Amino acid sequence: MSLPEHRYSRTEATRLLCVGVYQDAGFRRRVIKELLDHRERPVAPANGVDVLPVLSHALRVNRLEARAAWLMLGAWVGFYLSDVMMFWDSLADRWGDGADIHYSDVQTALFQGDDRLTDGLPLPWSVLYALVALALWFARAAGERGGSAARSAGLPDPVAKAADGAGSLISFAAWGFALFYWGWYLKALLGGHAQTPYPLLFPLAMALIVWWYQTAQRTDLCRWLARWTFPTATQPDLPPGPLFEVLRDDVRREQEAALTLYDEDSPFLGLGEQGASWSFAMELRRRPRTPGDTGPEDADTGDGSGNGNGSSGGSSSGSGSGKGVLPRQAAGPLSAESALAMIEPQLTTLRESAGRTGKDRLRDLEIDRFVYLPGGVARDEELEVGGVGDPSTALTRGDGHRRGLTVYDPAQVAAHLREAVDEGGEGRRVFLRIRVGAWHEQVVVTVLVRVHTQGRMLVLEVVPYVLGPIRKEFRAVDAFVDKLPETWVRAALRALRDAPVIGVESGLGGFTTLRSTLTAGWSDDDRLPDVPRVSLRALASTSRLSAFQRMDSTRYVKTIQERIVNGVREALKAHGYRTEEFEQHVYQLSGGSVFIQDMSGGAVATGSHGSAAHHAAAPHPPTAPATNASTTS
Template identity: 70%
Template structure:
């Protein structure tokens, strides 16, 4: 069956997409989470793309799972042969010892295996297969324990917790390594001393090593072919598996990633945007500026609406982007500006809806052929048109400003909403910062640069890592098979849901470097300044006074408040703030500095 080809998206070739594709080969847990979110829970729409196209990530995850399952089957066959050889050798040993006419049962063989047979194992307490299994399990535990501290730091836990996890991981690593080396030395000593009656105790570990070697080689070929920094820009990524399930899934995800609309849950509306910054807002009464000729201030422009205010902010941001593109290499040259609708959940991703008016913005379709899926471009355009000025509590339109900096490692998003009802102007600004992709995912370039390996080096690596790789692959395959990967084939009607997780956010850390944090702060402040400029121009263009607006402009920086004009009085901020006023003839327009912690 031919595969399902992947459409191109504006984020299909970003660095974040490449690193997440590589991450599904490097982390089995992340790989399972990708499949769980995109395949197992087909009732959930995907979160808005934040610099990542999730379709190639899913394609690589499914491909890695296929390799994993094939490898697990081979490993299971080898281990079954290993254990069966022990059983047969024990059975033969008991038959020779008890006589040809003796009735040797399976219970006798099992007892002999567990108690140890000197003639079979050379004095070892366990048969060869179980002893080698202890070696493999110990090495796998040592490998897993070694990364606990790094995982804790990547999760953004406090330093004491991360250090404790690192110390516990190191202790467990030493203990597991010592355990594995003890039994490995015992195993090799008996094998080299000629205690084995047949060569199978050496052949089966060699077979396990070859299977693990083939598995690792296949992963390395995939990374080099599709996901290296040199090939990713031009390589055609692998297709999704064939069949109607993945065809429908591809179409749904493509439509949702291209739509400027997302469904949300009340508890977590802004899924995938990262850490929330300091929000700020202000409210002011719209006071008309009198004109000498007595005409209405907005006779030619009309009253100030939310749509009109956003339309005045957008050119300010567009000018910022064009200026940055002309004058340097600042990431503001790639500033993204669009409007996005946040719609309450409760609608299935493929449910057809009828576009209604402002009073009834959307109604469920009852067989109407003109109905459209909620993420259809016509539906999205209708929501953008109808909801921008309604000021509703559920359906909301935001101006979304996005900067993908440091090769999409730092994502700054600023959401802007304007209200103009009741002769009031209310501006709401919500900034978010999403951290870089996990460090172990970013290390894929260092790993790929060392490839291809020489045969001796690859053979030594396979011998050293094969026991741990075999156990890890088997456990990961069991976790995959235990999941509900093919629930899309079920006739059960899924309950409509909302995006619960963003793959980009799942692969992100909260550890920003000093320069990254400086840049994120600069982007937020620059965008906020342009937003203020756009609102100021909107007030002037529609004939409203701007004096009160100038006095209500808050530039939040470490808790301080800048006031454009003030004559007399005092200002204090912070829980311990304290302000006093003494008449010293302070000139109007000076900043009133806060006293006390902000």
Template identity: 65%
Template sequence: MAGVSLPEHPYNRTEATRLLCAGTYQDAAFRRRVIDELVVHQERPVAPPLGVDVLPVLAHAVRITRQESRTAGLMLAAWLGFLLSDVVMFWDSVGDRWGIGAEVGFGDVFTAFYAGDERLTAGMPLPWSQFYAFVAIGLWFARSVRAQGADGRQAGLPAPVAKAAAGLGRGVTVCAALFAVFYWCWFVAGVLGGDVQTPYPLLFPLLIALIAWWHETTQRRALCRWLSRWTFRTTTQPDLPAGPLYEDLVANISREQTAALTLYEPDSPFVGMGTRRQDWSFAMELRKRPAPPNGSDTPEDTGSPSPDGSLIPHQNHGPLTADRALAMIEPQLVRLRESAALTGKDRLRELEVDRFVCLPGGVGRDELLRLGGSDDVHAVQPDGPRGGDGRTVYDPAQVAAHLREAVDEGGEGRRVFLRVRIGAWHEQVVVTVLVRVHTQGGMLVMEVVPHVLGPVRKDFRSVDTLVDRLPETWAGGAVRALGHGPATGVSTALGALRTLTREIGTGWSDRETDPDVPRVSLRQLASAGGLSPYQEMDVTRYIKTVQERIVNGMREALQSHGYRTDQFEQHIYQVSGGSVFVQDMSGGAVATGSHGSATAHTNAPAAANGTPPRTGA
């Protein structure tokens, strides 16, 4: 049966998408988190995509989970065969010792397991299957400790703690390896001494290694086929399994990722944006410019100079609104993108500008679903934002209505932002600047909120090093599988058990859950957090450049609508220069700088032109 194919998305071929797909193969915990967030918690919409399409990530996570379940089934069969061989051999041994016709029970065999049979285990008081099970658990535990130490370094633990974790991982690995060597030495010594005359303690570990070899080879082939740097952009990614579950998921996630809208929780409204940088805001009174004298022909009459030297006509066609202000800022950013594309390879050439609306989750949703006209209102669906009739908050008509109605209302819950996004370093560093404008009550308030999303985890990026070493030789693969086989068996068994538990829990759970909001961003979950010095320099440059264009756009908006800009210039000077701008001053004193001081004198002389003197730095 054909699976559910993935729709095209602007971000489904980005480097960040490729690395997150590779991360599902390299980190089982991340793979489980992907499935939990996207499949188990179907009531949650996905967070806004910032350079990542989560559908290919989900497809790879589901694929490797099913592969893991198949491997776990083969491993279970091998281990049952190993245990059954022990039972049969010990049963025959006890029967031979007791003589023909003796009745041997399972309790007698179980007792013989730990009696140290000289002919089967060379005196070791354990059956071979249990002995090798301890070897497998030890190797799996050593791998887990090493992985936890690596995760600690990725999380930026203090150097002493990270060093102690790494040392513990090496110590546990050495102990587990010595225990595995002890198993093989004991078996070889028993064979050479004539005490062990059966080959199954050798055959079943080799069978387990063969299954692990097949499992790891399949995964590495998948990395080469779909996720290498040379194949990812041109190869069709794997489909999701067929069935209504994944068909609905693909439709919902695709709609949510392309909509200029998100639901939010008041405690965490910016899920997926990354680290919040220093906000920038100001408030000023909107004051009209005085009308010029009749018959005069001054720059104030014909227009005001723009930053490029041209005149901005005084339109004076109504008050300045948030919608009109954003409409003046957007062309500034578009021109910035076009200029960067013409003059170089700066990532500003890929700058994205759009309007984005945030809706509070679970509050007044029947009102939020209104399309604008009284004749076009439909009731909220019982399952929340993903309604059964396809009419959801994320539908284009709904989104357009919210953008149109909320941009000038200045409400607390429903908010419209101008969203500026720059995906730098091959989408490893994402800069998002949110701009909101208020013009109520004769005041102008602008809020600028930058966010930075750090690079994908280093261990996910190491997939290229792994792919570059492929294909491996038969000898190397056999040795690796022999060493990794026991741990692979335990890890796949635990993964399959978690999958089974999740499926049972999902089947028994109530599907009619309350609507939710995005709780986790998979892109942010896979972020390393820290930036390199070069990346930090680029982030600073991007934010300052975007803010400068925002300032120019707002200045043009004020000038074109006939408002005074002197107070606006004062605010901008204070914010950008870190100094104090004084336009008019009568008495008092101003000092700037960490060591500045000023003293006011009542008998200070007036300036020659009669205006009060200015002080400042």
């Protein structure tokens, strides 16, 4: 089933998340769990990533892992049966012909040992090799996940370092146990005490399975996900079937929609770490009129909220020819719609300027309006368009009947954008979303803007978010791929080394896949409508930014905030409101400085250690000044 193209289908973030499903089995299973097992959940907003190719690669690796697991299972069963047959023959020789030998007798003999079969080892060959494989797998897992799990859980650095140390200690003990028994195994095997070659043949067979498994993965990385092939390569398709057809259509619609459902505890899912929010409130006061001014009247006719009809497309230039006409005058009171319409051109100009003058990442600035809707609606639940927007927008089928649409359909989203922008509701909210995907989508800066204009008040809310780069081990794939192809000798030695660990990993992965397959669909019909719970882009990210990345993210946020300020200032002027109080708020919130329009008496201090005091004037002598202000810093 072919994958639809999305604007983020070829981004570096999409490529690295596809790489991640090959390198991290836990991440791969989380991708499948969120997108396939929890089909009642919509996907999180696309933040520089198309999740369909990620799911496609995850399913492909799962199929490879399942085949390797079945082959490994066959090798292990054969290994164990060889042990059983050897001990059965040994008991038959010892007890004589015609002896009644049961399987329980063989089991007792297996764990009593036999000097002729195992050179005095306390366990049979298969069980001993299984212990070695488990110990090696546990050693690697403890070493890799000791501190990373603590850091991903947000624990302080001292706790993470302690977890690192504990993981290293456990890993060292497991390595020691594994090497001890591995040495014992090889000594008994190479010492010539094994009566048959099966204790060597089955580990070699497992190494061949691992060789095939690793080669298939490396081939896929070079074919689809290398830096030079990913931009043009056609990514693997989803499996055929109605389930994946529905899933593909749902994910495509949800990623392209300017709307998302949210949970109250985490409304801005996947945006990253919140920066310093910025908000203020001011009273809307009319500017004094001048002769010939054709702007709005001094007294508002409403509560200041407007209905978005006065300047929904931005502000219009004055067309009168009389003198004293203020430019860019707009009819009607200031509304949230008209304020956002004045901010958007400022950001568009910034983007165009950055594109003309250099390679600044602001040339790719994304500007759109986005709706956050409370959860409670299923991703595939049909709604009447007229129930959300204007009844005249209801779509009809060929037979003239009204057609229900899901909440993510364009008609529904347009209705929400139209109605919610000026309502100031608590649940449904419209934001102006400004996004910068910097460092090849490794650092994502998102600024959300919301405007309220009810009750002759202007309230501006600006909330920035920064999403960190994708995990370092995912980004290391390019250095790995550059070394391919490798010689067969090196590949064979690596397969021999990794065979015990990969044998355990493929077995665990195969068991997980089998369990998911058997339980899929059992309770789907009983699941309540849900909201996005996990952002795969955020799940694969880190919070550590380099010095340059932090500098750039700060610059982007400050530049965007300055454009927002200019847009609000222009909106106030265009609608005939005074801007002095707005300028005062801007200066107060910019770097902690203070703006004073006029002052009579008192004292002012500046600087981080400044102090000021005001002293009342003495009544005598008459020539003394009325106030005496002193300033120190």
